[in-house]
Amino acid sequence: MAAENPMESLQEEATCPVCLEYFTEPVTLECGHNFCRPCISQCWEGSDTAASCPQCRETVQQRNLRPNRQLANILELVQQLNLKAAKGARGDGVCAEHQEALKLFCEEDQSPICVICRESRAHRAHRVVPIQEAAQEYKERIQAHLKTLREEREKLLGLKVTGERNCREYLKQTQTERQKIVSEFQQVQQFLEEQERLLLAQLEKLDEEIVRIQNENVSKLSEQISRLSELISEMEGKCQKPASEFLQDVRSTLSRCEKGKFQQPEEISPELEERVSGFSQKTIVLMEILGKFKDTLPSELERKRGGYFGAHRQVNVTLDPDTAHPKLVLSEDRKSVRWGDTQQRLPYTPERFDTLRCVLGCEGFTSGRHCWEVEVEVGFGQCWALGVARESVGRKKWISLSPEEGIWAVGCWGDQFRALTSPVTPLPLSRAPSRIRVCLDCDWGQVTFIDAGDEAPIFTFPPGSVPGERIRPWFWVWEKDTQLRLCP
Helix, strand or coil: CCCCCHHHHHHHHCECCCCCCECCCEEECCCCCEEEHHHHHHHCCCCCCEEECCCCCCEEEHHHCEECHHHHHHHHHHHHHHHHHHHHHHCCCECCCCCCECCEEECCCCEEECHHHHHCCCCCCCCEEEHHHHHHHHHHHHHHHHHHHHHHHHHHHHHHHHHHHHHHHHHHHHHHHHHHHHHHHHHHHHHHHHHHHHHHHHHHHHHHHHHHHHHHHHHHHHHHHHHHHHHHHHHHHHHCCCHHHHCCCHHHHHHHHHHCCCCCCCCCCHHHHHHHHHHHHHHHHHHHHHHHHHHHHHHHHHHHHHHHHCCCEECCCCECCCCCCCCEEECCCCCEEEECCCCCCCCCCCCCCCCCCEEEECCCECCCEEEEEEEEECCCCCEEEEEEEECCCCCCCCCCCCHHHCEEEEEEECCEEEECCCCCEECCCCCCCCEEEEEEECCCCEEEEEECCCCEEEEEECCCCCCCCCEEEEEEECCCCCEEEECC
């Protein structure tokens, strides 16, 4: 006994000889042996009065069971010592129920357990492994996940660095272009101001020349009028005199009348007239230049914006047969659509257009700038439209072809080419283009249509028109001899 561990001896003294666990409500028999009250009650079950001690077999009276409070206090101290020792050896790895070290891991319940829990009904049928072995296994699995997570983090960090670098480059480009624009406009402004001063100064000289000529003419005319008035009065008086007196010096009188004829005033010289006409022509040319500058400025700025911030990405659009109206016929490569002679027997799907003869593209876009081109082949009649639509656009009912219903497009009705606004906007073109480029800017919420033949803009739904949701290419055909074909 002296060589034994005192703690182990104390634990043995605090253990019930029946259940081999720490006493629960310890009681003492007449023979002096101690048991758990539930254990001794179970042993004596069926016996009314006398019974024997399970340890020494001495006959005792059941009613003489005495609670052993001292043993209960010692038991509490033993449990506290066990708990403190286990915490010192393994930190907090102690079973809350049995105060035993957690040495096993239940794979069914995914929780650490002690050796006493292992023998309980709750875990007896479960697969358990040593806790260190389970920890190593799960550590390896977590390390594998950590490797993947670190790789993902590195990718995201790379994307962040690339995005920040691109942003700095774009901002540097915009700053450079801003300086260029300011410098160019300053030069233009300086040139226009100089031209304005020069032309106004020349016009002022012309004004002075015209006024001088006019003043000289007025002075000469006034002098001639005065002289002629005096001569007229003298001639009128002479005509009143008698014939003998009237005929005196008649030859001199006639000579004076002939010399007094009216002289034409000085006219504006051809040179001066040319100078005035030249200024008129300069003004016309200047106004034409300024007019063209104002007309081309928005499109030039748009072109610049595309050049600086990335052009539209050409996408390969194909038609989605699950959305096509039964009257529409798609080509095998799903690149063209036309109106068929008979209605096809197609499966009913929520995605299919049943009322409007429409079809959507398979591709959908939520961000970025994208473009595709469509060739329009028409025969006798023209009734078609193309553009983009919300993915949630109505398909089982009649709707208006307008932005309010989630459609942004241009189209042709007979000889009228127009944008599908609300109300519609007639487009000032003599005929509809045979090849149209659709440019979608999801980030700006803008759709632009361009004549792919001469790169002339057709119509633009302004920024913010298209909502920030999934957008798909959209096509509508209402004539048998009309075909819309996506260009490669």
